[in-house]
Amino acid sequence: MSILEPDPTAPLRVVVGVDGADGGRDALALAQALGAGPALLVGVFPMRNHVAGIDALGDTDAVRAAALRGDLDAAAAGHGLADAELCPVTDERPADAIVAAAVSHEADLIVLGSSRRGALGRLFLGDVGREVLRCAPCPVAFAPAGYAEHAVEPRRLVAGYDGRDGAEPVLETAVALADRLAAALTVVVACAPLPASLRGAAASAVDVQGISEQERHAKEELLARTLERLPGRVAGRLEEGAAATVLVRLSQEVDLVVVGRRPRAHRLGPGGPSDALAHGAACPVVVVGSATAATGATARHVAAER
Structure with a gap:
């Protein structure tokens, strides 16, 4: 099972x-x-x-x-x-x-x-x-x-997604849980602010606005591509801010958050989304490790729901 x-x-x-x-x-x-x-x-x-x-x-x-x-x-x-x-x-x-x-x-x-x-x-x-x-x-x-x-029985789910290697099981788990719970699912892609080094003294030497627009455009494309391969009932949302901050804030508005965790040598690294949620989420959180392998059954399940 x-x-x-x-x-x-x-x-x-x-x-x-x-x-x-x-x-x-x-x-x-x-x-x-x-x-x-x-x-x-x-x-x-x-x-x-x-x-x-x-x-x-x-x-x-x-x-x-x-x-x-x-x-x-x-x-x-x-x-x-x-x-x-x-x-x-x-x-x-x-x-x-x-x-x-x-x-x-x-x-x-x-x-x-x-x-x-x-x-x-x-x-x-x-x-x-x-x-x-x-x-x-x-x-x-x-x-x-x-x-x-x-x-409460979860009726509003949010899945944090960044498109990196190992992130696919987050989407697969979130879709499966939403199906089981007959819940609404929203995939959230966070558009993080530029590093302080680019917003400070060095800003005059680079096109900060251009970089910001490129970053936002890339995130919009990622979200659009992701929604294309998910069931039509799954919604998408682009949020400004660091992923950890965005997901902690959204945990106050939904019933369940699904997030990924990448492997670390010894422990969770500080500052990541799963670590931040583990210390401040207002709703239950499901953490999916990158080792949670997608199966043929998973692919068939997601494809059948599209």
């Missing part, structure tokens, strides 16, 4: 990271809003945590697992995921356990909540989220803090 399956009614296999706190409840609410099919709830607690009044260091694995399973069962039932498969895990590296579960479960999507350090109503990606995102075998969805209190 794949999030890019041509049949939009095919259920999604979703792994939800549940930590027993608000972030876990937000993740469960987002999984439900996205219409999760067979869900695997991974409850990962460090070995030195107290769970349901039990000292995890002083009890057997069976007792710890039973306590975690009870918490997961209650959480699943409370979010309409009564048929969810439960996977209580005690691990000093929660991200490793979540990624391993996604691989073994052949997950289409991982869903996580915001770090507790995040402000209410905003997304803040903590260390576990960063590590999961770096190693995930599939797209990762993040719910902002407090999402469980006002969760």
Whole structure:
């Protein structure tokens, strides 16, 4: 199964990271809003945590697992995921356990909540989220803090696109999600301002206006070419500003943002769109890694919708 399956009614296999706190409840609410099919709830607690009044260091694995399973069962039932498969895990590296579960479960999507350090109503990606995102075998969805209190089924989606190598899976994932959710999708291309070096003292030596017009024209052409090969119902929008700034602002107007992340050697690079969204988005965000390969099924799905 794949999030890019041509049949939009095919259920999604979703792994939800549940930590027993608000972030876990937000993740469960987002999984439900996205219409999760067979869900695997991974409850990962460090070995030195107290769970349901039990000292995890002083009890057997069976007792710890039973306590975690009870918490997961209650959480699943409370979010309409009564048929969810439960996977209580005690691990000093929660991200490793979540990624391993996604691989073994052949997950289409991982869903996580915001770090507790995040402000209410905003997304803040903590260390576990960063590590999961770096190693995930599939797209990762993040719910902002407090999402469980006002969760809605996404009806307005935005996909950030820049046309670079590795960006195609963003469009494919966004189109597939829009189909599944019967949602409106807008592809956004950002037209970034010129570097400060060209706007300052050096401006007199170059044709700043000419460069700006060329840049805008190139972005307009990119958007037009992109829309030509997408289903006719997909809208396009050219926005002035850096991609990160544009997408964070639009997150206040829509229900879900889909964005790409390019591979880094060790961690997310600061200042990129996915990193900025992970620290300030007002709505859920789905991050698609460049390694999310397009399949023949994906191409057929997009072509059939044109």
